[in-house]
Amino acid sequence: MNRAIEQYSDMIRRICMVHLKNSNDTEDIFQDxxxxxxxxxxxxxxxxxxxxxxxxxxxxxxxxxxxxxxxxSTVALDEVLAQxxxxxxxxxxxxxxxxxxxxxxxDVVYLYYYEGYSASEISQILxxxxxxxxxxxxxxxxxxxEMLGGDDYEG
Amino acid sequence: MKDRIKSAFEEVKAEEALKxxxxxxxxxxxxxxxxxxxxxxxxxxxxxxxxxLLLVSCIFTYFTPIAAISLDASSSIELKVNRFNKVIAIEGxxxxxxxxxxxxxxxxxxxxxxxxxxxSSKQLAQSxxxxxxxDITVLCNDERKSLEMQRHIEQCNTKKSIIHxxxxxxxxxxxxxxHGVSTGKYITYLELLKKYxxxxxxxxxxxxxxDMHEMMKETSGSNSQGNHNSHHHSKN
Numbered sequence: 001m002n003r004a005i006e007q008y009s010d011m012i013r014r015i016c017m018v019h020l021k022n023s024n025d026t027e028d029i030f031q032d033x034x035x036x037x038x039x040x041x042x043x044x045x046x047x048x049x050x051x052x053x054x055x056x057x058x059x060x061x062x063x064x065x066x067x068x069x070x071x072x073s074t075v076a077l078d079e080v081l082a083q084x085x086x087x088x089x090x091x092x093x094x095x096x097x098x099x100x101x102x103x104x105x106x107d108v109v110y111l112y113y114y115e116g117y118s119a120s121e122i123s124q125i126l127x128x129x130x131x132x133x134x135x136x137x138x139x140x141x142x143x144x145x146e147m148l149g150g151d152d153y154e155g
Numbered sequence: 156m157k158d159r160i161k162s163a164f165e166e167v168k169a170e171e172a173l174k175x176x177x178x179x180x181x182x183x184x185x186x187x188x189x190x191x192x193x194x195x196x197x198x199x200x201x202x203x204x205x206x207x208l209l210l211v212s213c214i215f216t217y218f219t220p221i222a223a224i225s226l227d228a229s230s231s232i233e234l235k236v237n238r239f240n241k242v243i244a245i246e247g248x249x250x251x252x253x254x255x256x257x258x259x260x261x262x263x264x265x266x267x268x269x270x271x272x273x274x275s276s277k278q279l280a281q282s283x284x285x286x287x288x289x290d291i292t293v294l295c296n297d298e299r300k301s302l303e304m305q306r307h308i309e310q311c312n313t314k315k316s317i318i319h320x321x322x323x324x325x326x327x328x329x330x331x332x333x334h335g336v337s338t339g340k341y342i343t344y345l346e347l348l349k350k351y352x353x354x355x356x357x358x359x360x361x362x363x364x365x366d367m368h369e370m371m372k373e374t375s376g377s378n379s380q381g382n383h384n385s386h387h388h389s390k391n
Binding site: 001002005006009010012013014017026027030031034035038039043084086087088090091092094095098109110113114144145148149 | 159161162163164169176177181
């Protein structure tokens with residue numbers, strides 16, 4: 001369990017940020033995810049299998065609507081960025097653009113641009129139609145290019 | 156653009172305090188329960204299977220007889236011996252033989268020890284009052300092993316009983332037991348059959364070895380050698 005926490009904490013932290021979670025909710029999600037991991041009886045056939053499991057479970061926890069009535073499910077973008085006070089200003093600007101995308105694009109953008117998954121792999125992880133993933137990626141690319149500038153083009 | 160997004164996300168890290176609190180939370184919830192990983196389960200299954208196979212193999216090897224020793228006089232008793240020279244089974248073929256077999260504790264004992272106990276037993280002494288000679292037949296397909304066992308048996312004859320030691324093939328014991336007699340007695344019967352072709356096994360079941368030897372003497376006028384491997388010793 002300790003090994004898993006060291007290996008996947010940063011990834012889970014990023015996914016929580018993508019879903020605009022405050023620090024309390026982020027901690028709840030951490031606890032839920034790693035408790036599930038510890039009690040999980042699934043045998044992972046590879047590290048990739050295990051990582052995909054963590055991504056799916058974390059995203060599901062983030063989308064969990066069974067939160068306390070008195071707690072918001074998301075927080076303002078400024079508050080999210082404020083939690084990562086150690087991040088450089090230039091990076092904060094980029095993150096701000098990504099996090100300002102509509103929610104349906106953010107997971108796909110994170111998994112594609114940061115984790116390096118292909119559209120087909122993303123479709124398996126998120127259990128979505130691959131054509132849907134392609135569509136979301138293409139649209140998000142257009143939006144990101146407009147906001148971040150069109151200097152770098154992906155092939 | 157891809158590099159910029161990647162670099163930006165790269166800077167986002169989980170705080171150490173958050174990780175520590177998570178570890179403590181999970182530990183408290185599970186009381187230190189550790190998830191078994193696939194490789195651990197695989198290794199455990201493999202080692203359990205191997206240990207089971209080894210155990211079964213050891214048990215099978217221990218309880219597989221490679222030789223038998225037939226002791227025949229007025230009564231008959233037969234020992235089964237494994238490759239470690241341990242007696243793994245004992246069978247009596249008449250009332251006294253059965254009584255003697257049940258009275259002996261053979262567990263994990265060497266055949267020399269068991270034979271010494273038999274030679275010292277009251278049952279044998281009582282049943283053998285008029286028949287001084289005890290026929291001991293070693294049944295083993297390995298000739299070297301057979302001779303070795305005969306030597307050991309003669310050495311453990313501390314009571315200096317008169318014994319005739321001989322050897323034969325192990326396979327004869329199945330045939331003998333099918334007829335309900337000890338192998339030593341059966342071998343002697345086969346010898347008698349050459350002279351008495353009409354002799355049945357049932358005819359000799361009540362005879363002592365002494366009686367059977369006397370019958371052989373009557374027909375041939377001398378001790379029969381037979382066509383199986385023999386190695387005779389007599390002791391006073």
